[in-house]
Each structure stands twice: as C-alpha cells, then as structure tokens.
Amino acid sequence: MTDKNRIIIFDTTLRDGEQSPGASMTLNEKIRVAEMLETLGVDVIEAGFAIASNGDFNAISQVSKLLKKTSVCSLARASHKDIKRAWEAIQHAVKPRIHTFIATSPLHMEYKLNMPPETVLEKIADSVSYARNLCDDVEWSCEDGTRSKLEFLYRAIEIAIKSGASTINVPDTVGYTTPEEYKALLENIIQNVPNSDQAIFSSHCHNDLGLAVANSLAAVEGGARQVECTVNGIGERAGNAALEEIVMALRTRSDVMPYTTGVTSEYLTQASHLVTSVTGLAVQNNKAIVGKNAFAHESGIHQDGMLKHSETYEIMTPASVGLKKTNLVMGKHSGRHAFMEKLKELGFDLADNEFTAAFNSFKNLADVKKDIYDEDLISIVGGNMKDSDYFKVVGWDFICKKNIQNSATLNMIIDGEEKQVFSEGNGPVDAAFKALISLVEGAPILQLYQVHAVTEGTDAQAEVTVRLEENGEIVTGHAADVDTLAASAKAYANALNKLLMQREKKFL
Ligand SMILES: [Zn+2]
Structure with missing residues (x-):
C-alpha cells in the first residue's frame, strides 16, 4: 500500500453478517453477493468460516475460484485443524488470506478458553506461524480486544507480528468501546508494540450502543488502515459497522477525514438491495445512505430550498450512492443487449446460462407487468439464484x-x-405451507410471514419473506412473483433450503 491514507475495506457480510439471526444464505446467494462486493470495489471479502460446515467451505471455495481481483479470506480459530481447513477453502483465490483469532481479555481467557495467559501467547505464536507457512497473507485478531489488558495486548500483538501476521485486527467484539477510547487504544498499540511498523492495523466494531461507525472512523484517526464492516450493517446482535456509512462519511467529509477507499460508491444502493433481497433483512426507512427516506425531503421548507439549490439541504447527491431519480428501465420490447447492459449497470455479471435464465424470467415478467424497474431486475436475478436449491417450486394450483x-x-x-x-x-x-412442511422432518415454527410490493401499481411483484424457527435457530426465506400465492410458496421453499443448511452447521 503506497498511499498512507488509503483505507482497506474488509467486508464481512458473508461471515459476521451471515451470523445475524435469519441471515443465512445459500451457496448461489453468497456467490452473487461476493460478485457484487467485487464490483463495489472492496479490498478483502471474508467469505465464511471454513470449518463451520461443508456449506461454508464450499461457498468460500467457489468464491475464491470466481473472483478476479479481490482478496478472499476465511476465518479460523487458533487450531491447526481450523487453519488447514481455511487454507484448503481459499487456496485458489488470486489473493488468499487466512484470518485467525484467539480471545485476549481476562474474562474470555478464563471462562471461555479456560487457558492461562501464557498458554494463550504460545497459542498465538503457534497458530500464526502455522497459518503463515500455508499462506503469505495472515490476519490475526485479538477477540474481545477492547476489554483486554493493555500490557498483555502489546505482548500478544508483538508475538503475532513476529510469527508472520501482516494485519492486526483489534475487535470491539461486544460493542462496548467509545470513539475516544478506541482511537487511544489504536494509538497506544501502534506506539508501544515494538514491531508495529510491520503490520496494518484494523478495526472491527459492533453496534450494540449505536457507535460502530463512529468507533471505526475513530480507529482510522488513531492509525488503523483497515476497517471491517458489512453491507447494511448486518451482523451479530445489533450488527457490525455499516460499509455504506463508512464509505460515504469518508467521501463526504474528506475535508476533515482525508482518507480514501477503493469503493465505487455509485454501487452502494444496488449492493444494499441485493443483501436485503438474499437475507430478507430489510433496512429501516430512515437508515443512513440506503434507507428509503435517506434522500426524501418531505417538509415544504426543505422542498422549496431544494428546488432553488440542491445543496441547501443535501450533503451528498442521490446519484453518488447510485440512487436514480427515475429508474424505469425496461419493458416488453427491450432486447437481450439492453437487458445485459442494464444488469451490468446494476453490478451483475452473469454467466451465459444464468443470463439466459434471467432474460427468460424478465420476458415472462414483462408479459404480465408493463413497467419493469431496477428493483424488479434485482429480484429477478435474486430469484434465479435459487436454481440450484434442493427444494424448488416450479408449478402451482x-x-x-x-x-x-x-x-x-x-x-x-x-x-x-x-x-x-x-x-x-x-x-x-396455509395449504401451501402445509404441503411444503411435509417434505422435511421436524416441525419448524413459522415466526413471520410478510408480503410487500416490490414497486408501485397493482401489477407489482409481491415480495414475500418467511421466517422459520427451529431450536432457537432462525432462517429467512425470500421470493418474488407477480402472483402473491406463488411468491409465498417459493419463499417458504427458500426458507426450507436454508433450514437444511443450518442443520448441517456445526456448533462453534
Ligand atoms: Zn464480529
């Protein structure tokens, strides 16, 4: 990295994001999100936790083989078995990275790991050097870093760097820190760890107190040059730092934060829609950057000011995040070429067979729906992802x-x-759901059934979300169709596919 003010964007939507209740994604959904993230221009994609399940392993491995420029990373605990599995999953990536971690706070070491501090230090040396022997790029995280003792943290980090880690991540695992405290922590580490000049420091913030983005930006001020984040801020509990907010804060306030990223912010809206569409986790209307109302000016005074000069109330343009004034794009007479160009503009680069399937779905939709909007196309691509699913609904009566x-x-x-x-x-x-549930053993509980229209008009596609719960685990199914009943059956089938994947995951 030649530019010392360039911030590495490390996206963990597919790992930490997928750990949000109900956010599990199928293989094809993960692939589509990974491709979108590459289009968006993130630097590193954490594609999963290889040892967690065969599903995770396959997703990381496929993403590794597919991406052309982005670094692909797998998480691993501090054991040879975990690290070896991570390496097997990422070895074909253009830029593979192993991310290994161990907890360093007194609470975690004593109660979770059941290890004295000296043993933890030995583990760090052992795991990082083992990872470094397999892979040139190793990231090490001190889990629960913000509640660790400073002197111990310095020693742990020094050992990790000495053993071959080139990125040191200091996570605020429990979402407890504050901007000033976190900035000082990064500054102290960089100042007091003797070999700190040989590593890039990284932030990883959770949003339990609503401070994840503020803390991440404070870490940058304190010397961090990598930020870990997720699209829409999805993640464990209250979520992770939101990628789109970090990128736009840096872009909009470059006067006070002179840092750059490699992200093309014009794809942020599409990335947000895609993640919503595959996880079924909608963003609230007032969400910064990607919420439905983020650029809506409702009051008369604001509207009047906007008409006279858009900067009166607008600190960034809708176009800068990829939001268009009118996104009416296509209809019955649009051809293959126009469709392909439009998909590319939306950030999708489909293989030939996927493209043909998407084009056919588009033509079918155009037969019954006059105006086709961006949202329709995103849901078409989303729908076609489900082609390789175990259960697929193809006809109904x-x-x-x-x-x-x-x-x-x-x-x-x-x-x-x-x-x-x-x-x-x-x-x-009810009849469709009963028919579908007869296909699996057990009795998952229907927690949520939600229908909303993708666009305006009575011919709009219905977008259905189905949430199932089994033994405390939640999965969310999602589907769209102009026929609400068909969308409902497909969404339930999608949830069952995810339930099968969830059952396969080992408890970590
Ligand atoms: Zn996390």
Whole structure:
C-alpha cells in the first residue's frame, strides 16, 4: 500500500453478517453477493468460516475460484485443524488470506478458553506461524480486544507480528468501546508494540450502543488502515459497522477525514438491495445512505430550498450512492443487449446460462407487468439464484373459494427429481405451507410471514419473506412473483433450503 491514507475495506457480510439471526444464505446467494462486493470495489471479502460446515467451505471455495481481483479470506480459530481447513477453502483465490483469532481479555481467557495467559501467547505464536507457512497473507485478531489488558495486548500483538501476521485486527467484539477510547487504544498499540511498523492495523466494531461507525472512523484517526464492516450493517446482535456509512462519511467529509477507499460508491444502493433481497433483512426507512427516506425531503421548507439549490439541504447527491431519480428501465420490447447492459449497470455479471435464465424470467415478467424497474431486475436475478436449491417450486394450483375446502397442489423439483405435493388448509397460503412442511422432518415454527410490493401499481411483484424457527435457530426465506400465492410458496421453499443448511452447521 503506497498511499498512507488509503483505507482497506474488509467486508464481512458473508461471515459476521451471515451470523445475524435469519441471515443465512445459500451457496448461489453468497456467490452473487461476493460478485457484487467485487464490483463495489472492496479490498478483502471474508467469505465464511471454513470449518463451520461443508456449506461454508464450499461457498468460500467457489468464491475464491470466481473472483478476479479481490482478496478472499476465511476465518479460523487458533487450531491447526481450523487453519488447514481455511487454507484448503481459499487456496485458489488470486489473493488468499487466512484470518485467525484467539480471545485476549481476562474474562474470555478464563471462562471461555479456560487457558492461562501464557498458554494463550504460545497459542498465538503457534497458530500464526502455522497459518503463515500455508499462506503469505495472515490476519490475526485479538477477540474481545477492547476489554483486554493493555500490557498483555502489546505482548500478544508483538508475538503475532513476529510469527508472520501482516494485519492486526483489534475487535470491539461486544460493542462496548467509545470513539475516544478506541482511537487511544489504536494509538497506544501502534506506539508501544515494538514491531508495529510491520503490520496494518484494523478495526472491527459492533453496534450494540449505536457507535460502530463512529468507533471505526475513530480507529482510522488513531492509525488503523483497515476497517471491517458489512453491507447494511448486518451482523451479530445489533450488527457490525455499516460499509455504506463508512464509505460515504469518508467521501463526504474528506475535508476533515482525508482518507480514501477503493469503493465505487455509485454501487452502494444496488449492493444494499441485493443483501436485503438474499437475507430478507430489510433496512429501516430512515437508515443512513440506503434507507428509503435517506434522500426524501418531505417538509415544504426543505422542498422549496431544494428546488432553488440542491445543496441547501443535501450533503451528498442521490446519484453518488447510485440512487436514480427515475429508474424505469425496461419493458416488453427491450432486447437481450439492453437487458445485459442494464444488469451490468446494476453490478451483475452473469454467466451465459444464468443470463439466459434471467432474460427468460424478465420476458415472462414483462408479459404480465408493463413497467419493469431496477428493483424488479434485482429480484429477478435474486430469484434465479435459487436454481440450484434442493427444494424448488416450479408449478402451482391453488383452490380458494368461500365455503369449500381450500387447497394447494405444488409441482416441485426436489434434488433434481420432479415431485407433486398437496395439502388442504385454512386458505391457500396455509395449504401451501402445509404441503411444503411435509417434505422435511421436524416441525419448524413459522415466526413471520410478510408480503410487500416490490414497486408501485397493482401489477407489482409481491415480495414475500418467511421466517422459520427451529431450536432457537432462525432462517429467512425470500421470493418474488407477480402472483402473491406463488411468491409465498417459493419463499417458504427458500426458507426450507436454508433450514437444511443450518442443520448441517456445526456448533462453534
Ligand atoms: Zn464480529
């Protein structure tokens, strides 16, 4: 890194983000998000936790093989087994990175690890040098760093750097620190660790007190040159620092924070929509940068000022985050070429077969819906991602009449085989869900069923979210269709696919 004010954006949407309740993603969804992140221009993608499950391993491995310029990273605990598995997953990446960690706070060392501090130091030397023998790029994290004792942290970091770590991440694992405190922590570490000039320091902040972005920016002021974050700020508990907020704060206030990133901010809106679409986790309307109202000026005084001069109330333009005034793009007569150009503009670069499938879906939609918007296209690409899913709904027949038994017949492709399922129920949605649940063992509980329109108009696609709970674990299914009942069945099937993945994950 030649520019000392260039901030490395380390995105962990696919690892820490995926750990949010209900955010689990299928293989194809992860691939699509990773491609979007590469288009966006993030520097490092943490694609998962290789040892957690075969699903995680495959996703990291596929993403590694696919991406052309972005560094791909897997998380690993401080054991040879974890680290070896991480390396196997990332070895084909253009720029592989192993990210290994161990807790350094008294609380975590005593109660979680059950290890005396000296043993933790030995573990650090052992795990980092083992990782460094496999991979040139090793990041080391002191879990619960902000609640660790300073003197111990200095020693731990010095050992990690000596053993070969070139990035040192100091996480605020529990979202406890404040901007001033975190800035001082980074400054102290850089000043007091004798070999600190041989590593890049990194922030990793959680939003339990709503301070994740402020803390991350403070860390940069304190000397950190890598920021770990997620799209829409998704993540454990209250989430991680939001990528879009960090990028736009640095861009908008470069006068007081003279730092740059490699992110093309014009893709932020699309990235946000995609992550919402695959996780089913909607952002609130008033969310900074990507919320529905982030650029809406409602009051008369504001609207009047905006008409006279947009800078009266606007500190950044909607275009700078990729939000267009009107995004009406296509209709029935749009051709393949226009469709391809539009997908590229939205950040999607599909393989030939995926493109053909998406184009066919687009034509089908255009037959029943006059105006096709960006949101429609994003949901089409999202829908086509589900092609390789275990359960897939391909046809439907609903009976919904007053005073007769309602029912649903669904034509499915299950693991490549055609099958029909049927059930009666209290209304067609209940019938469809009963038919689908008969396909799995156990009885996950339906926690949420939500329908909203992708765009305006009565011909709009219905976007359905289904949340299932099993033994405290939550999965969220998501699908869109102009037919609300079909969207409901597909969303439930998507949730079942994620439930199967979740069952496979080992407890960490
Ligand atoms: Zn975290």
